Amino acid sequence: MRKFLVYFLSIWALAVVTVVSVAGLRGGLSRKPPLEVFPDMDRQPKLRPQTTAGFAGFADGKSSRVHPAGTVSRESARALDETATGKKADGAWVDANPLSVTAELVRRGRERYDIYCAPCHGLAGDGNGFTTKFGMAAVAKLHDERLIKMADGEIFNTITYGKNLMYPYADKLVPNDRWAVVAYVRALQVSRLGKKEEVPDAVRATLK
Amino acid sequence: MSDIFPKWTNRLPLMAAVAAPILGLTAIAGITYYVTPKYTRVGYQPKQPVAFSHAIHAGQLNLDCRYCHNGVESSWFSNIPSTSTCMNCHSQVKKDSDKLALVRDSFASGKPIEWVQIHKVPDYVYFNHSVHVNRGISCVHCHGEIQKMDEVAHAKPLSMGFCLECHREPEKYIRPNDLVTKLDWKNTGFDGKKAVHDWKVQPGQSCSTCHR
Known part of the structure; x- marks a missing residue:
């Protein structure tokens, strides 16, 4: 019996060591795709975004479709008013933000600005975001007189389509978010243009 | 005998x-x-076609997650950025780098870069990104400390037990909504119980919450 135990336990130990050394421990890095132990219905032949798998209907294999050339979506065809284009019916820029500028809108604008604009234009709009340290050239300073005087609609249009070296941001900011950013940019500009008399009395005393 | x-x-x-x-x-x-996914999935680190580093972009440069994954707040699916998103900066920053050759080709040809998807729940699980990130559940809970990863590896098991841990006690994981993408945020005195109550967070635990 003792002999049996010795054999059995050594073979058992060897087997355990072999399995552990081949399979490794939990959390080890691996280039191999995960093993799906019970794969029933885990991967279904249905359309998922940004994949090629599971669908053979399109020649290019892309599950997320781009607009066919020469077409517009129903939404964009329907909404061609000032809020969507930044332009009046006669083609001139909309002068002032068509949304009602509330604290809520400016807060939203600040959040969006910090995410999408600050990398280049800087958190305060000085045109000194981190990308400028890595070769991003000619970033507009939002406090320039030219931009202070620019119509809201033109700023909106620049966000939508980009300008010069700046790429379009229409895919990242829906029209209402663009107007929110415009409102926040105005707030940034006003922060440098304010006069002492405009500060509420209670706070004015604390100014240096 | x-x-x-x-x-x-x-x-x-x-x-x-x-x-x-x-x-x-x-x-x-x-x-x-x-x-268990703790073994089969955790640690999966495929080689990506472009050596994009989250450690540089999200860590060192502190770029917000949503700059690239901009659909995450409004869609169930958190999008892989289009090549044009890369080009917003890389049309000028490191514009001749060999490492970015594939990005430039893709931008010129319109043919997408074939990134390898790492985090995948089974197709019968209907996980919704937007409902989580709009109610104070951070990216880091499911994706790990992405801002420290040069190459992304699967960090959390994303098993059913993993989901339920949080669905049973969301107050332990919830955070202020505007800090969802601050991956290194530490809780110092945020009242999770109150947030769960005030924001009417009701993470279901029935089968049909996720399996529909």
Whole structure:
């Protein structure tokens, strides 16, 4: 019996060591795709975004479709008013933000600005975001007189389509978010243009 | 006749009685340890077509997650950025780098870069990104400390038990909504219980919450 135990336990130990050394421990890095132990219905032949798998209907294999050339979506065809284009019916820029500028809108604008604009234009709009340290050239300073005087609609249009070296941001900011950013940019500009008399009395005393 | 079964066979039942529990327990231990996403998924780190570093972009440069994954707040699916998103900066920053050749080709041709998807729940799980990131559940809970990863690896198991941990006690994981993408945020005095109550967070625990 003792002999049996010795054999059995050594073979058992060897087997355990072999399995552990081949399979490794939990959390080890691996280039191999995960093993799906019970794969029933885990991967279904249905359309998922940004994949090629599971669908053979399109020649290019892309599950997320781009607009066919020469077409517009129903939404964009329907909404061609000032809020969507930044332009009046006669083609001139909309002068002032068509949304009602509330604290809520400016807060939203600040959040969006910090995410999408600050990398280049800087958190305060000085045109000194981190990308400028890595070769991003000619970033507009939002406090320039030219931009202070620019119509809201033109700023909106620049966000939508980009300008010069700046790429379009229409895919990242829906029209209402663009107007929110415009409102926040105005707030940034006003922060440098304010006069002492405009500060509420209670706070004015604390100014240096 | 006495030679048909040698004498040691008398001890067979005893041997079986000793061996069977050991083998049985070993098998159970082995399956418990290995047949779980904690082993099968965690650590998956495929080679990506472009050596994009989250550690540089999201860590060092502190770029917000949503700059690239801009659909995450409004869609169930958190998008992989289009190549044009890369080009917003890389049309000027490191514009001649060999590492970015594939990005430039893709931008010119319109043919997408074939990134390898790492985090995948089974197709019968209907996980919704937007409902989580709009109610104070950070990217970091499911994706790990992405801002420290040069190459992204699967950090959390994303098993059913993993989901339920949080669905049972969301107050332990919830955070202020505007800090969802601050991956290194530490809770110092945020009242999760109050947030769960005030924001009417009701993470379901029934099957149909996720399996629809």
